[in-house]
Amino acid sequence: MSPAITNDIAPNNITNYQCIKSVVANFSISEKLIALIAAYALSRIVHHLLKPLSQPYITSDITIGLILTSLPRVRDSFTNPFNIAVENAVDFGMICYAFVLGLEMDPYVIFKPPTRHAMVAYAGMLCTFITASTVTPWLNYLKHTSVVSSTLSLSICLSGNGSHILTRLMTKLKVGKSDIGKLSISAGVHSDMITMLLLAIGFVFFPAENIVNVRDEIRIIKMGVALVIQTIVAASVSPIFINWINNENPEGKPLKGSHLVLSMAFMASICSWAPWFGYNSVLSAFMGGLFLPSDGRISKWAISKLNNLLSILFYPVFFFWVGLRLDISRFEAGIVGTWVRLLCLLVIATIGKVGGTLLCGLTLGYHRPEMVAVGLLLTAKGHFHVYLAIDALRRGRIDVTTCTLMIILIFLSVVHTPIVVKHIIERARKRVPIQRMALQWLDPSSELRILLCLHGPHNLDSAISLMEISRGRSDPGLFVHVTDMIELTEQIAAAMAPGEGVDNITITDTSITEMRDQISHAFQTYINENGGSGGDIKISRVLALSTFNSMPQDISALAEDLMVSLILLPFHKRLNENGTLDEGHPGFRYVNRKLLRNAPCSIGILVDRGFCFTRKFSRSSAPKVAVLFIGGKDDREALAFAGRVARHPGVKLMVIRFLVDKNSEHAPRRVNNRASAAEQEEEMKLDDECFAQFYERHVAGREVAYMEKHLANSSETYTNLTSLEGQYSLIIVGRGGRVNTVLTQGLNDWQQCPELGPVGDVLSGSSSASGTSILIIQLHNIKE
Numbered sequence: 001m002s003p004a005i006t007n008d009i010a011p012n013n014i015t016n017y018q019c020i021k022s023v024v025a026n027f028s029i030s031e032k033l034i035a036l037i038a039a040y041a042l043s044r045i046v047h048h049l050l051k052p053l054s055q056p057y058i059t060s061d062i063t064i065g066l067i068l069t070s071l072p073r074v075r076d077s078f079t080n081p082f083n084i085a086v087e088n089a090v091d092f093g094m095i096c097y098a099f100v101l102g103l104e105m106d107p108y109v110i111f112k113p114p115t116r117h118a119m120v121a122y123a124g125m126l127c128t129f130i131t132a133s134t135v136t137p138w139l140n141y142l143k144h145t146s147v148v149s150s151t152l153s154l155s156i157c158l159s160g161n162g163s164h165i166l167t168r169l170m171t172k173l174k175v176g177k178s179d180i181g182k183l184s185i186s187a188g189v190h191s192d193m194i195t196m197l198l199l200a201i202g203f204v205f206f207p208a209e210n211i212v213n214v215r216d217e218i219r220i221i222k223m224g225v226a227l228v229i230q231t232i233v234a235a236s237v238s239p240i241f242i243n244w245i246n247n248e249n250p251e252g253k254p255l256k257g258s259h260l261v262l263s264m265a266f267m268a269s270i271c272s273w274a275p276w277f278g279y280n281s282v283l284s285a286f287m288g289g290l291f292l293p294s295d296g297r298i299s300k301w302a303i304s305k306l307n308n309l310l311s312i313l314f315y316p317v318f319f320f321w322v323g324l325r326l327d328i329s330r331f332e333a334g335i336v337g338t339w340v341r342l343l344c345l346l347v348i349a350t351i352g353k354v355g356g357t358l359l360c361g362l363t364l365g366y367h368r369p370e371m372v373a374v375g376l377l378l379t380a381k382g383h384f385h386v387y388l389a390i391d392a393l394r395r396g397r398i399d400v401t402t403c404t405l406m407i408i409l410i411f412l413s414v415v416h417t418p419i420v421v422k423h424i425i426e427r428a429r430k431r432v433p434i435q436r437m438a439l440q441w442l443d444p445s446s447e448l449r450i451l452l453c454l455h456g457p458h459n460l461d462s463a464i465s466l467m468e469i470s471r472g473r474s475d476p477g478l479f480v481h482v483t484d485m486i487e488l489t490e491q492i493a494a495a496m497a498p499g500e501g502v503d504n505i506t507i508t509d510t511s512i513t514e515m516r517d518q519i520s521h522a523f524q525t526y527i528n529e530n531g532g533s534g535g536d537i538k539i540s541r542v543l544a545l546s547t548f549n550s551m552p553q554d555i556s557a558l559a560e561d562l563m564v565s566l567i568l569l570p571f572h573k574r575l576n577e578n579g580t581l582d583e584g585h586p587g588f589r590y591v592n593r594k595l596l597r598n599a600p601c602s603i604g605i606l607v608d609r610g611f612c613f614t615r616k617f618s619r620s621s622a623p624k625v626a627v628l629f630i631g632g633k634d635d636r637e638a639l640a641f642a643g644r645v646a647r648h649p650g651v652k653l654m655v656i657r658f659l660v661d662k663n664s665e666h667a668p669r670r671v672n673n674r675a676s677a678a679e680q681e682e683e684m685k686l687d688d689e690c691f692a693q694f695y696e697r698h699v700a701g702r703e704v705a706y707m708e709k710h711l712a713n714s715s716e717t718y719t720n721l722t723s724l725e726g727q728y729s730l731i732i733v734g735r736g737g738r739v740n741t742v743l744t745q746g747l748n749d750w751q752q753c754p755e756l757g758p759v760g761d762v763l764s765g766s767s768s769a770s771g772t773s774i775l776i777i778q779l780h781n782i783k784e
Contacts, residue, residue: 031077040316054418061319069323090321093314095285100306102289105193121190125159127356132158149206160195162382163188200283226277234291246296330400342405353379381410437601438780439640449564453483462608477536548587552594560600571607604777607764611773622652623729630658631687634734637779646698654705661710717743735778
């Protein structure tokens with residue numbers, strides 16, 4: 001063969017070799033991507049299968065991560081360069097995790113007198129720490145490190161818990177707002193924060209690398225000084241900067257891109273100061289987030305976005321990396337001592353938490369079963385504990401068997417939590433079968449929570465007036481959740497963008513944002529102008545944005561989550577200029593009627609005819625309010641609401657009781673009554689008891705005027721009701737629920753709006769232009 005031909009073939013062989021090498025490399029990368037995608041998909045599938053057991057995502061993530069990476073083909077395909085890339089991604093993800101964890105906590109509670117929740121947390125931590133410090137030195141879990149360092153680090157880790165897992169589980173199972181739910185969540189956050197702080201401080205005194213010379217000691221001093229400076233800057237400078245950003249970007253408007261970039265750069269610089277001097281970057285991120293303000297729009301945005309990123313992308317990749325690092329084939333399962341060491345860890349974590357929590361809880365007056373349940377919940381560990389175990393493995397502090405034992409312990413500590421929560425729910429249901437959310441049953445020492453709904457700015461005067469007369473006493477006060485009821489149309493949907501905070505959306509439609517701003521400004525102006533007298537009223541803004549078909553369910557869910565006792569709705573008809581009501585909006589009427597059937601608390605509908613109350617009235621010219629009492633559960637609830645109105649110094653309240661005149665010759669001989677005689681007698685007894693209490697509290701002390709009307713039949717009732725028009729600014733009446741129908745029989749035959757009840761419909765007749773507004777109240781329908 002000639003040299004020319006040889007020279008032509010050689011380049012071709014090189015090109016073919018490069019092509020084959022490129023194809024193999026691409027195939028290898030594709031294999032890795034398929035493995036990561038499979039980890040994500042299988043984790044979600046397993047989580048869906050475990051939904052009936054209410055297991056959190058960490059359960060399925062651990063299971064799939066360990067099983068998938070134990071397959072030889074998957075493990076062999078991940079060579080060192082790609083492992084390093086995955087490891088770097090995991091380290092960055094844990095930095096974000098620690099930052100969000102710190103951002104959701106309040107470090108200044110440490111400097112306040114400990115609450116009952118904090119005492120429970122500290123007791124569980126202390127008992128676990130003492131138990132672990134006593135036992136673990138004899139079991140040699142850590143190697144190549146001092147006994148003091150290994151004992152302290154392991155004891156602190158066992159004393160902590162995964163507060164974010166516990167919080168999300170309690171919220172998901174809808175027990176987060178119960179007393180035991182609040183106790184568990186608050187104690188969990190306290191425990192998590194203290195242990196993270198101890199680890200962050202301990203890293204300065206017991207760094208990951210051993211101290212061998214003076215240069216290492218100088219490096220440790222630099223680390224400590226850098227951490228102190230970072231903490232001081234985060235605690236002093238960041239509130240000024242973050243508050244300025246929040247003021248420049250008010251709620252309801254899109255965040256400015258330049259401010260968003262500036263905020264992220266500031267947060268990153270705060271967290272990266274100490275690592276320049278050798279401090280751990282994950283713990284530095286936690287300390288930076290801990291002392292940044294957690295309130296405000298920017299912080300909520302960061303928490304929302306980072307949590308979404310972590311849950312969607314990071315956690316499946318994280319546990320896939322855990323499986324790659326943890327070679328289960330080297331786990332010494334056949335040795336009895338392995339399982340003895342696991343049992344010791346379980347006993348330390350369980351006995352310590354349950355014992356400390358139980359002793360403290362009994363001292364504070366809690367029940368024993370609840371404290372045992374709280375102790376078991378506080379044993380739950382989280383992602384950071386898994387990361388610490390793997391980090392100790394890659395630094396050579398523990399072997400594969402010990403690391404596997406710690407992962408198993410974390411897995412078992414999470415698996416049991418849904419079972420404990422469900423036991424709490426079942427026990428609570430047995431003790432309190434139904435939670436009655438109504439004014440009659442409201443604890444006098446608890447603040448009144450109201451969901452005050454508005455259709456638009458035209459409801460402002462009446463809504464603020466209604467809120468003002470509902471104030472009651474300054475202690476315990478009033479919490480009003482001002483809710484905008486907005487129909488979700490295609491135009492509004494097209495102008496929506498993902499957002500942050502409670503609503504989780506940002507509406508860019510100008511008309512909606514301007515309307516919300518106008519309502520917010522009006523309520524804020526009211527609070528500012530009333531000064532001290534308005535100080536007993538707390539206000540929050542809520543958005544009910546949905547189609548009319550789903551709006552009743554959304555408002556019911558809001559009322560349940562916010563634990564309100566009363567929902568106040570505007571009537572679907574608006575006031576015309578001539579004082580009469582228009583034809584109304586059928587969509588809002590549908591919402592009102594559905595809520596009356598399914599609301600989780602008492603509900604009121606305000607027929608507004610220009611009700612406007614200001615505090616500038618003198619006592620002689622104060623607006624007149626009347627409450628009608630005919631009898632029945634709804635009238636008793638209306639009387640309970642009137643009890644709060646009676647405490648307002650600027651209102652003249654008149655209570656009018658309609659009684660049956662049995663001796664009248666006009667009394668009907670027969671009354672169609674579905675209730676039995678015993679039921680009638682029981683209801684009349686409840687009416688008399690309720691009215692007697694009201695009379696003793698308010699009428700006897702001349703706070704409230706009182707009038708009785710003895711009537712024979714519903715015709716006389718109708719005449720008396722129509723005669724009240726124009727005499728009062730507001731009339732409060734129950735919707736129905738009356739057992740004795742003598743005085744209302746036949747009134748519903750000509751009802752235009754059955755949702756108002758027979759008495760409410762008569763008083764709010766559309767043709768009337770009296771100027772008297774009507775508030776119709778319905779008691780929480782427990783059967784529904």
